[in-house]
Amino acid sequence: MNITVIGTGYVGLVTGTCLAELGNSVVCVDINKDKIESLKKGIIPIYEPGLEELVKRNYKEKRLEFTSDTKSAIQKSEVVFSAVGTPPDKDHRADLTAVMKVAESFGEYINGYKVFINKSTVPVGTSEKVRKIIQEKSGGKYEFDVVDNPEFLREGTAVKDFMNPDRIVAGLRNKNSHAREIIEKIYSPLVRAGRPLLFTDIHSAEIIKYASNSFLAMKISFINEVASFCELAGADITEVAKGIGLDDRIGSRFLHAGIGYGGSCFPKDVKAFIQKGKDIGCEFSILGAVEDVNEAQKTKLVDKLKSEIPNLKNKKIAIWGLAFKPKTDDMREAPSITIINKLLEEGARVSAFDPVAMENAKNIFKKSGVIFEKTSYDAATAADALLVLTEWDEFRAVDLKKVKKIMKGDLICDGRNIYNKKDMAEMGFKYKSIGR
Ligand SMILES: NC(=O)c1ccc[n+]([C@@H]2O[C@H](COP(=O)([O-])OP(=O)(O)OC[C@H]3O[C@@H](n4cnc5c(N)ncnc54)[C@H](O)[C@@H]3O)[C@@H](O)[C@H]2O)c1
Incomplete structure (x- = not known):
C-alpha cells in the first residue's frame, strides 16, 4: 500500500519505518527540512534502539522515502497518517495547531478517496474537527474517512512496541466504512501474529489514549506515595511492590518507586485530560492528586541530599542520567531538569553525564554552568555527592569501588x-534511595 506519514518525530519516524518494513511504500514528510536532509543521508535525528538499521535498510530498498513536499506526498498515497506533535498550550490543553495544519493540507491536496489516520494524542472531539476542516478545504470534491489510531509505543522500545503492540485501537465514525478494510489491511501482519485490533467509535479511541496514560501515571504516583509511607514505617518499597505486583489484577509494571514520571507524554497527557474534563464538566480529582504527588516526588532526592549536606553552596554534585528514562535521548519534562535547577538555585556546582541525552540537555542548560562530562567516572570525580537520576544499565555495571575512590564525599542518592x-554500606557509602 502507498502510505504517507506526516511528522517524522519519535512516533512518525517509527511508524513510517515499521510500515515500510511490513512491505508498504512509505513517504515520511516533515516541515523540518534539516531533519529530512539528515534522514536522506542516513542520519537518524533521535536515539531509538534498532531504528537506524531499519531506516537505512528500507531507504536503500526504496520502500521508504523522505520529503518536505507535503502536496506530492499526500497526492501519491491513499492513506495519510498524521503523527505531528500536540504539545501543551499555556492552559495545558493539547495544542492542535499542527494537526489542523495537516488536516488543511489533506483537504487542499486531496485528489481521490483517501483516509486520514491520526496517530497523535488528541482530545476527544478532535477527529470531528479534522473532518470538518478537510470537508471545508476540499469543498466536498472527494470522499474521505478520518480514523483515530492512537499510538502506544514507548520511547526506548519503540520499534519493538510498534511491531508487537498490546493492542491496536482504531476509532471510526462509521464502523462499516472503507477505512475499516484499509486499517485491517495495514495491520494484518500484526494481527496475523496475534496482536488484537480493536475497532471503537471515534470518541472512545481518542479517550482510550488519555485514559491509558493517566492510569499508568496514577500507578507511578501511587507507588511513590506508598514509598514515602515505607520510609516512615521502616519498610522496603521494592519488597512491597513485588508483593503487590504478583497480584494478576495489579501487575508488576509501573510499580517502581523513583523521582516521578516525566517525558513527552505522561505529564502533558494527564494535564490535558484534566483540562478536557473541566471543559466538559468532569472534575478528575484523582488525576489532580496524581500530578501533585509527582511534582513533590521530583525534589525528594534533593531533600535527602540536603539532610546530609544542608548547605550546597559550591559543593560539587555529580548527576548520572539526564533523560526521563533509559534508552532515549528525550529530555522533555525529565525530572532531572527540576532537580538540577534546584541544585543550581542552592549554589551547587553540577557535573552531569548521560549516555545519549547530553546534546539535548546542553540545549536546556545553556549558560547555566552545568558541566557535561564524557563519562560517568569523570562526572563523579571529586564530587561531594552523586545523584542517580536515570536507571541506565551502565550505571548498574560501574565499578563502585573506583567511584568511592574518585569521589571526594561518600554520599550517593x-x-x-x-x-x-x-553492598553500598559495605563499600563505605552513605546511601539514600527511595522508599527503602
Ligand atoms: N513520543 C512518544 O513516546 C509518543 C508515544 C505515543 C504517542 N505520542 C504522541 O504522538 C504525537 C507525536 O509525538 P512525537 O514525540 O513523535 O513528536 P515530535 O515532536 O518528536 O515529532 C513531531 C514532528 O512533526 C513535525 N511537524 C510539525 N508540524 C508539521 C507539519 N505541519 N507538517 C509536517 N511535519 C510537521 C515536527 O517537525 C516534528 O518532527 C504527539 O501527539 C504525542 O503525544 C508520542
Missing part, C-alpha cells in the same frame, strides 16, 4: 533504587 543497600 539513588533516585531509581538501582543499587543494593547492603
